[in-house]
Amino acid sequence: MTVSITLPRGDGAVSFDAIVASSLRERTRGLLGRPPLRDGQALILPRTHQIHTVGMRYAIDVVFCDERWVVVRVCRSMAPMRVTRWVVRARWAIEFPAGTVGSLQVGDRLVVSGL
Secondary structure: OEEEEEEEEOOEEEEEEEEEOOOHHHHHHOOOOOOOOOOOEEEEEEOOOOOEOOOOOOOEEEEEEOOOOEEEEEEEEEOOOOEOOOOOOOOEEEEEEOOOOOOOOOOOEOEEEOO
């Protein structure tokens, strides 16, 4: 399933096409063994409170959101072989190419359509 995510950015917004990893198998695999996301792409992991980059060869940006798509944690340029903290209020984790979430901060709200 592909959805659209719009991130607020200072004087505007930027949109991404996102794939939803809906099954347990897809969520477990995430980006492992896959090429890096391209500009404009993202991966949504539902029901996710923590992610890791063990086995990956590239950095990613990770945004954790609550059930209303309000940002509760941002991890910028998360290097390979790292594990995030457990994010209690998270309902969604969204993985982006490193360096693309800009000035996004806790409390911002994402616009998600097609989900």
